[in-house]
Amino acid sequence: xxxxxxxxxxxxxxxxxxxxxxxxxxxxxxxxxxxxxxxxxxxxxxxxxxxxxxxxxxxxxxxxxxxxxxxxxxxxxxxxxxxxxxxxxxxxxxxxxxxxxxxxxxxxxxxxxxxxxxxxxxxxxxxxxxxxxxxxxxxxxxxxxxxxxxxxxxxxxxxxxxxxxxxxxxxxxxxxxxxxxxxxxxxxxxxxxxxxxxxxxxxxxxxxxxxxxxxxxxxxxxxxxxxxxxxxxxxxxxxxxxxxxxxxxxxxxxxxxxxxxxxxxxxxxxxxxxxxxxxxxxxxxxxxxxxxxxxxxxxxxxxxxxxxxxxxxxxxxxxxxxxxxxxxxxxxxxxxxxxxxxxxxxxxxxxxxxxxxxxxxxxxxxxxxxxxxxxxxxxxxxxxxxxxxxxxxxxxxxxxxxxxxxxxxxxxxxxxxxx
Amino acid sequence: xxxxxxxxxxxxxxxxxxxxxxxxxxxxxxxxxxxxxxxxxxxxxxxxxxxxxxxxxxxxxxxxxxxxxxxxxxxxxxxxxxxxxxxxxxxxxxxxxxxxxxxxxxxxxxxxxxxxxxxxxxxxxxxxxxxxxxxxxxxxxxxxxxxxxxxxxxxxxxxxxxxxxxxxxxxxxxxxxxxxxxxxxxxxxxxxxxxxxxxxxxxxxxxxxxxxxxxxxxxxxxxxxxxxxxxxxxxxxxxxxxxxxxxxxxxxxxxxxxxxxxxxxxxxxxxxxxxxxxxxxxxxxxxxxxxxxxxx
Numbered sequence: 001x002x003x004x005x006x007x008x009x010x011x012x013x014x015x016x017x018x019x020x021x022x023x024x025x026x027x028x029x030x031x032x033x034x035x036x037x038x039x040x041x042x043x044x045x046x047x048x049x050x051x052x053x054x055x056x057x058x059x060x061x062x063x064x065x066x067x068x069x070x071x072x073x074x075x076x077x078x079x080x081x082x083x084x085x086x087x088x089x090x091x092x093x094x095x096x097x098x099x100x101x102x103x104x105x106x107x108x109x110x111x112x113x114x115x116x117x118x119x120x121x122x123x124x125x126x127x128x129x130x131x132x133x134x135x136x137x138x139x140x141x142x143x144x145x146x147x148x149x150x151x152x153x154x155x156x157x158x159x160x161x162x163x164x165x166x167x168x169x170x171x172x173x174x175x176x177x178x179x180x181x182x183x184x185x186x187x188x189x190x191x192x193x194x195x196x197x198x199x200x201x202x203x204x205x206x207x208x209x210x211x212x213x214x215x216x217x218x219x220x221x222x223x224x225x226x227x228x229x230x231x232x233x234x235x236x237x238x239x240x241x242x243x244x245x246x247x248x249x250x251x252x253x254x255x256x257x258x259x260x261x262x263x264x265x266x267x268x269x270x271x272x273x274x275x276x277x278x279x280x281x282x283x284x285x286x287x288x289x290x291x292x293x294x295x296x297x298x299x300x301x302x303x304x305x306x307x308x309x310x311x312x313x314x315x316x317x318x319x320x321x322x323x324x325x326x327x328x329x330x331x332x333x334x335x336x337x338x339x340x341x342x343x344x345x346x347x348x349x350x351x352x353x354x355x356x357x358x359x360x361x362x363x364x365x366x367x368x369x370x371x372x373x374x375x376x377x378x379x380x381x382x383x384x385x386x387x388x389x390x391x392x393x394x395x396x397x398x399x400x401x402x403x404x405x406x407x408x409x410x411x412x413x414x415x416x417x418x419x
Numbered sequence: 420x421x422x423x424x425x426x427x428x429x430x431x432x433x434x435x436x437x438x439x440x441x442x443x444x445x446x447x448x449x450x451x452x453x454x455x456x457x458x459x460x461x462x463x464x465x466x467x468x469x470x471x472x473x474x475x476x477x478x479x480x481x482x483x484x485x486x487x488x489x490x491x492x493x494x495x496x497x498x499x500x501x502x503x504x505x506x507x508x509x510x511x512x513x514x515x516x517x518x519x520x521x522x523x524x525x526x527x528x529x530x531x532x533x534x535x536x537x538x539x540x541x542x543x544x545x546x547x548x549x550x551x552x553x554x555x556x557x558x559x560x561x562x563x564x565x566x567x568x569x570x571x572x573x574x575x576x577x578x579x580x581x582x583x584x585x586x587x588x589x590x591x592x593x594x595x596x597x598x599x600x601x602x603x604x605x606x607x608x609x610x611x612x613x614x615x616x617x618x619x620x621x622x623x624x625x626x627x628x629x630x631x632x633x634x635x636x637x638x639x640x641x642x643x644x645x646x647x648x649x650x651x652x653x654x655x656x657x658x659x660x661x662x663x664x665x666x667x668x669x670x671x672x673x674x675x676x677x678x679x680x681x682x683x684x685x686x687x688x689x690x691x692x693x694x695x696x697x698x699x700x701x702x703x704x705x706x707x708x709x710x711x712x713x714x715x
Contacts, residue, residue: 068677068678069677072464072680075464093462093464093680094464096465097462098464098465099464174549174558175558176557176562176564177563177564178548178554178564178566179549180549187656188654188655188656188661189657192656240548240569241566241570241661242547242548242566378679380678380679381678384658384674387658388484388658388662391661391663392662395571397662406483410483
């Protein structure tokens with residue numbers, strides 16, 4: 001009798017354990033955001049766990065530079081996270097390799113209805129939407145109001161010719177002939193060279209790549225003119241490799257084409273003087289309709305996840321404002337970083353309380369002037385090649401037309417590889 | 420079975436088994452796998468696709484960056500040796516004849532134990548074009564201040580100078596150990612014959628240190644050929660310095676593999692680099708293999 005009782009108890013315990021095991025689900029979310037940045041999201045995960053008993057959400061933080069490698073390694077090891085926050089230009093390779101899960105129809109409908117149309121392109125490859133656009137990075141001309149005023153200008157330049165004239169007056173050199181204050185600045189990274197170039201091309205009305213992503217427009221007259229104009233700033237001593245966009249925070253740069261995510265750093269640098277110092281204007285252009293470029297990160301789900309439904313549900317939860325006039329959890333995180341989401345409700349809420357800085361960038365999105373960075377094949381490799389040739393033109397080692405022709409030849413070979 | 424493992428004949432193999440297994444898993448298999456991968460196109464996400472020697476063909480015939488990185492890598496490796504080895508030898512020789520060699524050696528080995536990020540940060544302040552310490556000093560002398568880290572023609576030279584500073588302590592220690600192996604009676608005998616310090620150094624120290632010099636040169640060359648950590652931290656955010664002027668083959672291979680997901684092409688680069696290092700090492704061994712007191 002006692003043995004039977006023990007047996008029955010053990011069976012019940014096993015059954016209960018099995019049931020609990022079936023119910024317990026863990027959703028692993030991988031992002032490149034720091035603990036401080038991701039804090040609003042972690043609070044949201046806790047709230048989601050409370051509303052969904054049995055579900056545990058774990059955050060995996062990986063440095064941006066190591067993010068793609070981490071995805072690869074984790075997939076090879078069979079420990080891939082369920083949700084990724086990935087840079088949109090990685091999506092063509094990840095999608096082609098079957099890494100990402102196509103969102104279910106109800107998610108596709110919800111994303112299409114909830115997100116600004118100009119941001120959906122960042123998450124779309126060949127007509128297929130792969131996730132939820134999140135951190136929007138929009139490019140505009142950022143300028144130091146005080147340096148412009150000291151040079152005698154109260155308004156930012158509207159054309160490149162005006163920019164060159166203002167930048168020339170702002171520039172100051174020291175006794176050794178090195179630039180102390182640069183009228184204009186570029187950056188040292190691939191993005192800090194290529195993205196302003198793309199932004200200027202969009203402003204000139206010419207996309208850098210064909211719509212189908214199989215050819216370039218890098219040898220177009222507009223592209224050559226833009227790069228020639230950029231190189232002229234170096235030749236004229238208005239900028240140099242030593243005066244980079246990082247120097248803006250120290251007041252050593254007059255103007256640069258930069259993305260909105262720099263806001264938090266500049267607020268920290270300028271403190272109470274931020275609003276009186278940092279101005280935002282449209283990308284100067286001599287011809288064409290005007291415009292700029294934006295790129296985005298997106299939330300996506302791993303195709304091997306065993307909790308796909310739960311993952312999409314969680315994504316919808318963290319990207320939906322919980323009450324009228326409130327930001328979604330993702331929106332809160334972005335606002336804390338001085339960044340933006342593509343969620344239309346979030347954008348409306350942010351706009352209501354936005355300062356001049358945010359409003360200028362948001363307007364580029366809502367007006368449709370900002371065009372998404374083309375998600376072309378091997379985008380990061382292509383950008384690096386282009387940056388290499390842009391450097392050649394800037395340094396005067398190659399004329400702009402030759403540099404872009406060489407870049408076009410190399411990039412075309414890569415674009416020809418795609419299926 | 421177990422009794423067979425306990426025999427005297429099998430004992431060495433049993434003791435060697437862990438290291439043999441380690442070498443097999445972490446050295447032999449990856450080397451063979453990389454050889455196979457170098458003949459495929461593989462993004463590590465989907466299965467490899469056989470392309471034969473196409474990756475090697477691309478590197479040798481098409482890629483405009485690869486050969487440039489090879490020359491830059493050779494420049495870095497040989498430049499570091501040409502400046503660093505004689506300097507370390509002279510410093511070690513001088514310290515061996517000083518009153519407190521231990522103190523000097525400790526001071527000069529400090530760069531060796533300093534974190535490379537801290538080293539890069541310090542030298543970025545030294546080398547800054549506008550307000551760096553070096554250019555400020557040159558300014559006091561009325562000289563122009565070049566862009567040590569921003570001028571493509573100077574970027575690699577700056578990296579070499581920092582690397583020499585970093586490696587000076589290591590090489591000096593190796594030379595110091597070699598110097599201690601030289602019998603003092605050689606110096607005493609030569610001194611009695613009227614040899615000057617220069618003659619002692621030239622005709623006793625250098626010939627008897629040839630095995631150490633060979634070791635320092637070969638290991639320094641091999642590490643220089645595959646090195647890029649310093650470039651990553653000295654030129655942050657760039658793709659190998661201004662206009663890629665400090666891009667080494669090792670870093671280029673890393674970019675191919677982990678940024679472009681071109682594992683096959685990166686493996687081919689690894690094998691070409693291996694071949695170059697092997698040939699250069701064999702040449703060095705051939706030129707310098709005879710040395711030490713046994714030669715005399």
